[in-house]
Amino acid sequence: MASWDSLTTRQLTAQREAAVRTQVLDAVAPFSPFWRSRLSALGRTAKDVASLSGLRELPAAGERDVCPDGNPSGAAGLVLQAKESGYALHADGPALRKALGRRLTKPDDYREIVEADTRPTSYVYAGQALRFPVASTRSDLDVVARTGARLWQVLGLSRADIVVSALPAASSALVQALSLAALGASSPLFAPGGQVEQVVSTLNMVDATVLVLPAVGGADLLGHLTDVGAALSSVTTVLVAGPPDPHERSAIADAMAGIRGARPVLLAVHVPDGHRLPWAECRESGGSTGLHTYPDLEVVETIDPETGEQAGQEGPYEVVLTQLGLRGTALLRWRTGDVTDAVEEEACRSCGRTVPRALGLHGGALVPQLMLRTGPQAADLRAIASALSGRPDVTDWRVVIGRSVRDGTDELLVHVLPPDGVEQADVAVAVARDLRLAAGMLPSQVIVSDDGRLPDGTGLSQRLLT
Ligand SMILES: [Zn+2]
Numbered sequence: 001m002a003s004w005d006s007l008t009t010r011q012l013t014a015q016r017e018a019a020v021r022t023q024v025l026d027a028v029a030p031f032s033p034f035w036r037s038r039l040s041a042l043g044r045t046a047k048d049v050a051s052l053s054g055l056r057e058l059p060a061a062g063e064r065d066v067c068p069d070g071n072p073s074g075a076a077g078l079v080l081q082a083k084e085s086g087y088a089l090h091a092d093g094p095a096l097r098k099a100l101g102r103r104l105t106k107p108d109d110y111r112e113i114v115e116a117d118t119r120p121t122s123y124v125y126a127g128q129a130l131r132f133p134v135a136s137t138r139s140d141l142d143v144v145a146r147t148g149a150r151l152w153q154v155l156g157l158s159r160a161d162i163v164v165s166a167l168p169a170a171s172s173a174l175v176q177a178l179s180l181a182a183l184g185a186s187s188p189l190f191a192p193g194g195q196v197e198q199v200v201s202t203l204n205m206v207d208a209t210v211l212v213l214p215a216v217g218g219a220d221l222l223g224h225l226t227d228v229g230a231a232l233s234s235v236t237t238v239l240v241a242g243p244p245d246p247h248e249r250s251a252i253a254d255a256m257a258g259i260r261g262a263r264p265v266l267l268a269v270h271v272p273d274g275h276r277l278p279w280a281e282c283r284e285s286g287g288s289t290g291l292h293t294y295p296d297l298e299v300v301e302t303i304d305p306e307t308g309e310q311a312g313q314e315g316p317y318e319v320v321l322t323q324l325g326l327r328g329t330a331l332l333r334w335r336t337g338d339v340t341d342a343v344e345e346e347a348c349r350s351c352g353r354t355v356p357r358a359l360g361l362h363g364g365a366l367v368p369q370l371m372l373r374t375g376p377q378a379a380d381l382r383a384i385a386s387a388l389s390g391r392p393d394v395t396d397w398r399v400v401i402g403r404s405v406r407d408g409t410d411e412l413l414v415h416v417l418p419p420d421g422v423e424q425a426d427v428a429v430a431v432a433r434d435l436r437l438a439a440g441m442l443p444s445q446v447i448v449s450d451d452g453r454l455p456d457g458t459g460l461s462q463r464l465l466t
Pocket residue numbers: 282284285289292348349350351352353
């Protein structure tokens with residue numbers, strides 16, 4: 001069979017149908033408390049959802065659905081919880097035969113096989129408006145490491161590459177994915193943390209060929225590194241984790257001009273929130289053909305970011321994803337909070353890989369981290385949109401994020417247009433109350449339109465403007 005990145009549509013569809021069936025029937029539906037109760041609340045059986053077309057009919061869910069009251073302990077319900085008898089019922093043939101064989105001869109080995117598949121041993125943190133742990137089993141870590149070897153192919157790296165990561169030391173899926181990728185690809189990786197001094201001393205110690213920078217603050221950090229004369233002349237790839245927005249990308253590209261004696265390529269890498277696999281831009285494209293995904297290990301779809309329903313013709317869209325083959329924390333049609341212009345299915349025109357690619361991806365755009373006058377606050381625009389849509393006292397609305405001219409803090413302004421005969425003050429109070437319930441925050445201001453007009457502009461969607 002062709003390799004993972006050159007399967008024909010037919011081969012890929014067959015492989016994914018089988019993987020969706022296994023993931024839903026043998027892992028998620030029987031063993032995840034959250035998905036089990038969600039399916040039953042929706043009146044669906046596991047079989048209804050266990051195909052690509054069935055999956056597409058499943059309403060997308062995100063962190064707010066898992067933790068409706070804002071308490072992150074709800075995320076435990078996403079983790080598969082299998083007992084030994086459940087494992088025997090649902091493990092695939094070869095794994096089960098191996099395990100049963102060992103059970104007779106070496107009981108400890110048997111337990112090891114069962115636990116490698118089902119027992120969470122490793123956690124990273126995710127979440128946008130809240131923060132919750134994401135669990136991996138040992139077999140998940142194997143999948144992530146093997147995917148890392150593919151990541152190296154997409155980035156055009158080899159085992160000869162030496163990576164220095166200037167990402168802050170954090171227990172994030174991206175940090176974990178990079179470290180397992182280096183392991184999977186047999187490349188040395190140094191992760192001294194995000195402090196300039198430590199990064200400089202590491203760069204002066206090894207001939208780094210890959211420098212990993214955060215999208216936010218990456219340009220400043222690189223500026224510092226070039227200013228102090230850190231050893232960067234061996235660097236061939238600047239890998240930006242985020243992914244960078246166009247402004248951050250061009251700022252980093254400008255700072256790269258200060259690297260003496262080298263002309264590295266700038267490529268982006270990204271793990272969507274809650275996920276564990278790193279998407280990357282291919283080296284051949286220089287970053288112009290979007291983030292490449294892994295079609296046999298995930299289903300990447302798009303929805304309307306305002307309504308959470310099937311996307312219409314016009315983007316931008318919210319990225320939703322279903323993991324195939326990962327256990328631990330299991331995601332089906334997960335709302336990532338990322339906004340994309342499109343997910344293209346055709347072969348990449350630069351590298352020829354037949355893998356879906358997310359274009360113009362803006363990470364976490366639907367849950368911006370705001371610095372309000374009252375303090376820092378993550379604003380879940382999806383929850384805000386859901387509180388504003390379909391109300392009898394609001395005909396139309398806009399949410400505008402801007403900066404206060406007075407003191408430079410962020411402002412979240414909600415403009416509403418009430419129908420005739422509705423008292424303005426009543427609408428303002430009711431809207432503020434419902435926003436607090438749905439999104440756990442109050443807007444800076446609710447502005448009731450008295451002339452029938454609402455602000456317009458270009459934004460994340462028709463009504464969520466920035
Ligand atoms: Zn490509």
